[in-house]
Amino acid sequence: MSSLVEEHEVVEQSDVLTVRGLTVSVRDKILVEDVDLTVGPGERVGLIGESGSGKSLTALSVLRLLPEDVHARGSVRLSGIDHDLIGADERQLSRIRGRDLAMVFQEPMTALNPTMRIGDQIAEAMLIHRTVPNRRAARAAATDLLGRVQLPGVARAYPHQLSGGQRQRVVVAIALANDPALLICDEPTTALDVTVQAMVLDLILQGVAARESALLFITHDLAVVATICQRVLVMYGGRVVESGPVHEVFTNPRHRYTQGLLAASDLDSAAHRLPTIPGNVPAAGNFPTGCVFRTRCPHATDLCTTTPPWTGPSPHGYACHHPAPELVTVETKQGKFEEVADG
Numbered sequence: 001m002s003s004l005v006e007e008h009e010v011v012e013q014s015d016v017l018t019v020r021g022l023t024v025s026v027r028d029k030i031l032v033e034d035v036d037l038t039v040g041p042g043e044r045v046g047l048i049g050e051s052g053s054g055k056s057l058t059a060l061s062v063l064r065l066l067p068e069d070v071h072a073r074g075s076v077r078l079s080g081i082d083h084d085l086i087g088a089d090e091r092q093l094s095r096i097r098g099r100d101l102a103m104v105f106q107e108p109m110t111a112l113n114p115t116m117r118i119g120d121q122i123a124e125a126m127l128i129h130r131t132v133p134n135r136r137a138a139r140a141a142a143t144d145l146l147g148r149v150q151l152p153g154v155a156r157a158y159p160h161q162l163s164g165g166q167r168q169r170v171v172v173a174i175a176l177a178n179d180p181a182l183l184i185c186d187e188p189t190t191a192l193d194v195t196v197q198a199m200v201l202d203l204i205l206q207g208v209a210a211r212e213s214a215l216l217f218i219t220h221d222l223a224v225v226a227t228i229c230q231r232v233l234v235m236y237g238g239r240v241v242e243s244g245p246v247h248e249v250f251t252n253p254r255h256r257y258t259q260g261l262l263a264a265s266d267l268d269s270a271a272h273r274l275p276t277i278p279g280n281v282p283a284a285g286n287f288p289t290g291c292v293f294r295t296r297c298p299h300a301t302d303l304c305t306t307t308p309p310w311t312g313p314s315p316h317g318y319a320c321h322h323p324a325p326e327l328v329t330v331e332t333k334q335g336k337f338e339e340v341a342d343g
């Protein structure tokens with residue numbers, strides 16, 4: 001379907017990743033709808049939302065790793081790549097994955113080959129994409145990378161000889177081996193002991209900073225987002241309901257779902273606390289029409305049966321008919337205070 005003009009189009013974009021109108025469906029069920037998402041060069045962006053909100057499907061669509069019966073439409077562009085990833089063939093995708101676009105998932109064993117030595121797996125990641133001149137250089141680079149993730153001396157080990165935390169550090173080393181423009185992490189520390197979570201997180205942060213790679217970080221842990229991300233997108237019912245700079249979204253959430261999510265977390269940042277978000281997340285494909293949150297929202301009115309438009313000054317935006325009040329910082333002799341805008 002694509003014309004020659006489209007195939008050789010040079011993409012002028014300042015963002016590393018540009019997702020537009022991403023819609024993911026399985027048979028007649030829509031699982032993710034109309035998601036827009038950008039990640040700038042070197043930017044660290046968090047993606048949060050309760051279980052089932054569509055975070056992983058969004059990431060898997062970018063990577064084009066969706067299950068066979070699940071289909072994505074819309075547009076996914078990476079800077080420097082002259083074609084849309086939606087609609088790209090396996091040959092095109094295998095050139096991009098692991099080179100421009102790398103990923104770390106929750107379970108490290110799914111990313112490792114159990115029959116191959118650790119050092120060889122890292123070297124192979126570079127040789128496949130020809131980012132090193134030869135096997136000798138690849139081995140040397142692998143040893144160096146293992147040192148950087150604080151695993152010196154494990155190059156000859158097999159994955160089963162390592163702990164879960166050590167395996168995930170190997171996966172991080174492989175993901176960073178080719179200096180990707182974008183690293184996508186989907187709950188990379190959830191399966192690990194608390195004691196090693198911080199270490200893996202640190203290695204990811206150091207790794208992206210050293211390479212100036214951008215980071216898309218999916219997590220349930222709002223405190224982690226507050227610590228490592230500059231911008232955050234909040235998903236619910238397969239939609240992005242709010243996005244903006246982390247400090248703004250976390251201190252002055254405007255969408256009622258974000259407000260509930262923050263109040264239910266340990267973060268001491270929600271202005272008006274709700275005890276928890278009442279009710280359960282509906283099953284996939286069973287979200288209400290209009291605002292997807294309206295069956296659980298204490299502020300819902302008849303108007304909420306219609307889809308709320310995206311509002312708010314860029315970069316902080318939200319889709320809610322009855323948003324939480326905007327807070328402004330007021331400075332007096334007694335100090336700085338936050339109060340509701342317009343009285």
Ligand SMILES: Nc1ncnc2c1ncn2[C@@H]1O[C@H](COP(=O)(O)OP(=O)(O)OP(=O)(O)O)[C@@H](O)[C@H]1O
Pocket residue numbers: 026031049050051052053054055056057058067070283284
């Ligand atoms: N292959 C599939 N077929 C049908 N439904 C699916 C499929 N994969 C995912 N879903 C559904 O799509 C919804 C979104 O799934 P997704 O895995 O993206 O959620 P998530 O936000 O990553 O949740 P979690 O935080 O639990 O990882 C869920 O309700 C899930 O059950």
Ligand code: SF4
Pocket residue numbers: 255256257291292293294295297298299300301304308319320321322323
């Ligand atoms: S649009 Fe209505 S139902 Fe949805 S979050 Fe806002 S107030 Fe609640």
Ligand SMILES: [Mg+2]
Pocket residue numbers: 055056057186
């Ligand atoms: Mg998930």
